[in-house]
Amino acid sequence: MKILATLAGMSLLFLSSPALSQENDASQAVQDWLNGNEIESVQALSRAANTGDTDAQLLLGQIDRDTVAGGFSDYILGLSKAQRRELLRAPNDKGSINWLLALTDPELEDLGAAIFSYKIGREPIWNALSLQSTGEISAAEFVLWSTVNIGRFDLVNAMPSDSYGLSDAGFLKWVTTYVSGENKALTMNRFTKDTDPNKVMGLLAIKRLARVLSLNQYFSDEVDEFIMVIRGQGFDLPENVNLVSLNANMIKIAEVDGPLSIVSRFCAKCSEDKVDYDCMVQAMEITNGYETLLALRTPVENVISAEDYIHSERPVAIFAQLLKGRADYYSRPIRSSCIAAHIGAGQ
Amino acid sequence: MFGQLKTIVPCVLALGLATAANAGTIRLTSLDGNTALSGEFVSFDGEKYTIKTIVGELQVDAFQVLCEGDDCPTLEVESAAFGISGSSKVVGNLFADLMFEFGLDIGGDSLTSIGTDGPTMIQLQNELGEELAEVSLMANGSAQGFNDLLSGDALLALTTRAVGNDEKTVFAAAGHGDLSSEAQQKIFALDALVIVTARSNPLRVVAEQDLAKIFSGRVTNWDQIGGPSAPINLYVRDPNSGTGSVFANLVMKPVGASLSPKATILGTDAEVASAVAADPLGIGITGFSDSGSAKVVDIRGVCGIQVPATSFTIKTEEYPLTRRIFAYTSAKDVPAQLNRFLRFLDTDAAQIAVANAGYVDLGVSYQSNDEQGLRYLSAVMPTDVEVSLKQLRRMTGDLMASDRMSITYRFALGSSQLDARARDDIQRLANVLATGDYQNKELLLIGFTDSVGPGSSNLALSEQRAQQVQNALVAAAPAGSLDNLPVRSLGYGEISPLSCNESDNGRRINRRVEVWLRDIVTVSR
Numbered sequence: 001m002k003i004l005a006t007l008a009g010m011s012l013l014f015l016s017s018p019a020l021s022q023e024n025d026a027s028q029a030v031q032d033w034l035n036g037n038e039i040e041s042v043q044a045l046s047r048a049a050n051t052g053d054t055d056a057q058l059l060l061g062q063i064d065r066d067t068v069a070g071g072f073s074d075y076i077l078g079l080s081k082a083q084r085r086e087l088l089r090a091p092n093d094k095g096s097i098n099w100l101l102a103l104t105d106p107e108l109e110d111l112g113a114a115i116f117s118y119k120i121g122r123e124p125i126w127n128a129l130s131l132q133s134t135g136e137i138s139a140a141e142f143v144l145w146s147t148v149n150i151g152r153f154d155l156v157n158a159m160p161s162d163s164y165g166l167s168d169a170g171f172l173k174w175v176t177t178y179v180s181g182e183n184k185a186l187t188m189n190r191f192t193k194d195t196d197p198n199k200v201m202g203l204l205a206i207k208r209l210a211r212v213l214s215l216n217q218y219f220s221d222e223v224d225e226f227i228m229v230i231r232g233q234g235f236d237l238p239e240n241v242n243l244v245s246l247n248a249n250m251i252k253i254a255e256v257d258g259p260l261s262i263v264s265r266f267c268a269k270c271s272e273d274k275v276d277y278d279c280m281v282q283a284m285e286i287t288n289g290y291e292t293l294l295a296l297r298t299p300v301e302n303v304i305s306a307e308d309y310i311h312s313e314r315p316v317a318i319f320a321q322l323l324k325g326r327a328d329y330y331s332r333p334i335r336s337s338c339i340a341a342h343i344g345a346g347q
Numbered sequence: 348m349f350g351q352l353k354t355i356v357p358c359v360l361a362l363g364l365a366t367a368a369n370a371g372t373i374r375l376t377s378l379d380g381n382t383a384l385s386g387e388f389v390s391f392d393g394e395k396y397t398i399k400t401i402v403g404e405l406q407v408d409a410f411q412v413l414c415e416g417d418d419c420p421t422l423e424v425e426s427a428a429f430g431i432s433g434s435s436k437v438v439g440n441l442f443a444d445l446m447f448e449f450g451l452d453i454g455g456d457s458l459t460s461i462g463t464d465g466p467t468m469i470q471l472q473n474e475l476g477e478e479l480a481e482v483s484l485m486a487n488g489s490a491q492g493f494n495d496l497l498s499g500d501a502l503l504a505l506t507t508r509a510v511g512n513d514e515k516t517v518f519a520a521a522g523h524g525d526l527s528s529e530a531q532q533k534i535f536a537l538d539a540l541v542i543v544t545a546r547s548n549p550l551r552v553v554a555e556q557d558l559a560k561i562f563s564g565r566v567t568n569w570d571q572i573g574g575p576s577a578p579i580n581l582y583v584r585d586p587n588s589g590t591g592s593v594f595a596n597l598v599m600k601p602v603g604a605s606l607s608p609k610a611t612i613l614g615t616d617a618e619v620a621s622a623v624a625a626d627p628l629g630i631g632i633t634g635f636s637d638s639g640s641a642k643v644v645d646i647r648g649v650c651g652i653q654v655p656a657t658s659f660t661i662k663t664e665e666y667p668l669t670r671r672i673f674a675y676t677s678a679k680d681v682p683a684q685l686n687r688f689l690r691f692l693d694t695d696a697a698q699i700a701v702a703n704a705g706y707v708d709l710g711v712s713y714q715s716n717d718e719q720g721l722r723y724l725s726a727v728m729p730t731d732v733e734v735s736l737k738q739l740r741r742m743t744g745d746l747m748a749s750d751r752m753s754i755t756y757r758f759a760l761g762s763s764q765l766d767a768r769a770r771d772d773i774q775r776l777a778n779v780l781a782t783g784d785y786q787n788k789e790l791l792l793i794g795f796t797d798s799v800g801p802g803s804s805n806l807a808l809s810e811q812r813a814q815q816v817q818n819a820l821v822a823a824a825p826a827g828s829l830d831n832l833p834v835r836s837l838g839y840g841e842i843s844p845l846s847c848n849e850s851d852n853g854r855r856i857n858r859r860v861e862v863w864l865r866d867i868v869t870v871s872r
Contacts, residue, residue: 176401245786
């Protein structure tokens with residue numbers, strides 16, 4: 001069987017065109033980028049982009065545009081302006097331009113423009129709709145979620161009825177199920193058993209509205225503590241908080257919640273002899289909470305699916321860099337031995 | 348008095364409550380401007396907007412938002428000024444604190460002005476600084492509280508005793524409804540009458556049957572109750588006050604005794620405590636919350652059971668002179684802000700204020716089986732209780748590794764119906780369990796009876812009452828909220844009295860269903 005597969009692979013190699021070979025190179029570069037070989041992968045992506053590979057162009061364009069989601073790293077940040085222009089951007093008559101605005105395939109023009117221009121402002125819904133219509137679902141949902149979390153549920157509710165199904169965003173469906181249910185109580189027992197991958201986004205959205213909806217009474221103390229941590233406010237936890245159980249619950253939730261799994265995997269790298277109960281809590285504090293994790297989504301869903309990205313090493317690596325960078329501005333003592341070792345390394 | 352109040356407080360009241368649904372869109376913005384919702388207007392019940400949104404129907408607290416849109420219900424500005432009258436300490440101290448906490452809870456404020464010759468006034472403001480209500484606090488005693496509610500001078504009466512049957516009749520005849528109904532009577536705190544002496548007095552415990560003799564003047568010297576030879580000086584409240592009335596009902600009337608004419612009558616519970624604390628030969632009756640620097644003396648029942656006055660024994664109402672603090676409203680007029688305030692009384696913030704004011708709150712406390720020594724002493728002390736070692740062993744096995752919750756259900760006299768506090772406590776327990784994160788626990792509802800009748804019948808009766816509480820609890824709990832917590836009902840009959848069965852009050856205390864949280868111990872393989 002192995003021999004047959006090898007022969008098949010060889011015959012494909014002989015039959016493949018130069019374009020297919022380039023495509024394979026670009027795919028390999030994307031995989032390398034996801035799995036941590038950043039310097040060589042970005043250079044390979046740059047070569048592929050310059051030879052017309054649109055996947056590489058989209059990815060480089062987003063790395064250039066969006067520092068956090070796309071390419072927050074010492075390597076990218078350490079590039080000089082000229083190197084950056086050379087490596088990440090498309091050449092044009094004025095010097096360089098972001099690849100998202102210079103995609104080789106004219107059919108992808110709308111997609112490039114949508115990714116390049118989205119932002120969360122006073123009228124974010126059109127940006128979300130624009131992203132969603134070009135297949136950038138996770139980015140569109142992030143815009144919606146952020147809109148609810150700045151208190152503007154009215155804008156989300158006022159989405160046009162022909163909103164291409166955006167009202168089916170995962171976290172909105174979770175909120176819908178919660179609102180229609182008879183049991184409003186939100187306990188950790190119930191929450192950890194919930195297998196919906198959008199439950200943390202949904203929980204934060206409903207908590208944002210809890211006061212005007214008179215729902216605060218239904219949140220258990222443990223869930224309120226979890227929300228505090230997830231918002232990056234672990235420093236406000238009560239003195240008698242059960243960190244062991246909080247940490248165990250966060251790890252369990254991270255098994256179904258992609259963004260939280262980034263923190264869980266980062267902290268898991270440290271826990272060899274003993275469990276560091278403060279690692280996830282303090283990592284969330286330093287990096288300003290769940291919204292930052294949501295920014296670590298796939299740069300371009302059309303190139304790397306949300307699922308593949310979140311489970312790759314790339315977001316963990318970006319998170320680690322982010323943590324180190326933001327620790328410089330964190331004034332409280334470091335309680336987590338894992339974070340202390342991480343920050344100390346390389347200093 | 349109330350009629351003279353200047354009506355300066357604007358309050359939003361809705362016209363056309365429970366407005367029929369239509370499809371117009373409204374926008375609801377929180378008063379602080381930080382949250383905005385929109386949706387199709389469905390209805391308005393005077394306190395909540397219901398809107399249809401992309402996540403389903405949402406109910407929005409109308410007091411916290413401003414409504415914009417053609418379909419917003421028509422509003423008019425009316426004055427909301429009302430009086431609260433009743434027990435001097437409850438109104439004067441506790442309610443001033445509760446109003447302050449309420450102001451914080453709604454994101455607003457409460458401004459207190461103490462009148463020199465009039466009632467204390469509290470202006471309640473929302474978070475925009477707009478006045479929602481002006482409340483006058485009239486601290487004139489429980490009896491006057493009922494009078495003010497009847498006359499309309501107050502819309503809320505706060506009393507340290509339950510409404511009497513005669514008073515109920517008068518209220519019903521005047522169109523004020525049934526004051527003892529669930530809708531109009533609310534228990535929001537507990538207190539207890541305590542026997543106090545000066546700290547220098549060596550007496551630590553007084554026999555229950557001697558209380559009436561002491562305060563009626565039949566026992567006049569300390570040497571008759573184990574002290575030195577010296578006259579006893581009595582300090583009490585007016586028999587018409589809440590304290591005086593509860594003492595008369597629980598201690599004096601059952602034995603046909605009346606208060607000694609030599610007793611010094613004082614105006615407040617705090618004055619009684621101060622007077623006794625300063626008199627080494629004094630003994631008095633005051634409130635637990637007002638005992639101050641006086642020494643609280645334990646009461647020993649006729650069967651030998653001796654229950655100290657603690658927050659836990661008062662919460663469970665096992666201390667024999669426990670009293671409930673009541674809030675009564677009329678069926679005629681309850682302004683929206685008053686309704687909102689009454690709901691606030693059930694919150695943690697309100698109950699913390701209750702405890703901070705020296706009263707016993709209704710929040711759930713826990714006591715481990717290790718701290719239940721009284722239970723086992725009481726099982727063997729009385730001679731009228733049918734109890735075997737086997738039964739005690741079984742109960743001990745069930746209660747091992749368990750914590751007792753302070754919620755205890757009691758039944759109306761001669762009835763299988765839960766009493767007024769028990770009805771509220773069913774919902775309170777359902778809420779506590781629904782929002783509790785229990786791991787490896789089970790809930791035990793354990794019924795007990797008094798010693799009247801054969802032990803075997805009492806065993807069956809106790810099981811039946813525990814099952815009744817379980818049924819009520821399951822009905823009150825939201826669907827799925829008890830999935831993680833097995834609930835079992837058990838009955839032990841009469842084997843564990845916590846008060847003497849010789850008196851009506853003692854039997855009432857013993858007819859109960861206790862609530863226990865038990866660890867499920869898993870043995871490793």
